[in-house]
Amino acid sequence: MIDFLKQYCRIIAYSLMGLVFAFASFFLLINMYHQAEISKVYTISSSYRTSVIDDYLTSVQNIKDNLASINPSDYEGTLTSSQAQTAYQKLNTCVTALSNDTISSTFDKQQVNIVDVYYLRESYENEAVKNCLGSLSWFADASEKEIKNTFLLQNEKVLGLYINELAGKTNSLKSRLLNNSSFHFTTYISAITYDEVSGSFTEVVDAYSDVATLTEELSNFLKQEMEGAK
Amino acid sequence: MTIDYLLNKVLNVLKTLLLLVSLGLTLYVILFMYKRLDKSLVESVSVFLPYLVILILFMVNFIYRQKIVNDNFFYNIVCCLVFSLFIYCGIRAIADPFMISGIKQGFNINFDYYSDMIAPLQIMLYGLSAANIFLLLSKKKENSKLSEGVAQKIDVGSQKN
16 A cells, blocks of 8 residues: 555656646746847848938938028018927927937947837837927917917817827837746737837838927928928 | 766756846845835845745755765756856846836846846745755655565565575
């Protein structure tokens, strides 16, 4: 009887060891896979550089050129002089935010990793959203600020909605990036077809491009407004 | 001296060394984690309890020279694998530069990652402890084997006579 029980003890001991072995092997392998996955780098392709990054830089340059070509103190039109001055300053703040150090240093790199993407997204939130979109929201409150400009009054609702959309565009990306120390970063089903580093990078750059395009449009409007009313 | 014997001895020493290193790493991470959370270290007993249990069992195995555990190749291999995993996780929590929550928190240790790993690590330690105890329970008395052998010889001798 005792021998029988001892044999059972041996079976249980080996079963436990087998389970622990399987469990430890699984954790070791998934840790190694996770480490390899999050340390991936994305090489910025020349086609992406010419099609998206160069477009963004051109937009920023156009805003700078537009702002350089206008002088709000000479303006006499539908906007009051203080409104013209404020609009000019808002766009100036925006262009400074859009050419921040983080985005410049990221675009200079040939390869980016997940940490670069995280810092780029942080700069989007701190610079593009807080400084730039925060300034642009001034244009979306035309009736509230008693701005008597037809273009701004007609577009304020759409402008407000678009600014809000751009402000929250990278929120889900933020939670995904902050969660990258969890294993489901790599094991959730869409990870099979979605490269987190390149996907996140293009998502932030697209958001930046959208903000730059909007700012460019508003700078074009201000330029036309000031040139037309001179 | 066979290769099996040498391999078991090496693994036996290695598993003890790995256990001590992993215990040190866990202590380092947990100390910082509880300091950051302003929690008393007494509350971390549950984390260190499985370590204590397995350490006591290893000491018992060593002092009483229990071959059923010390010379068990599979047990030694599993122990080495588990403790290596602990060390790997500890090193990742401290030194992996690609985990964003570690950067965001601004500490040198990624507590989010390590706290996720604590429960599986504890389960594995308890599993090893239980396996150790069951192996000890399954041990057959060497004296009884010897006496059985002697009895058989006497029996054979008496039949010849």
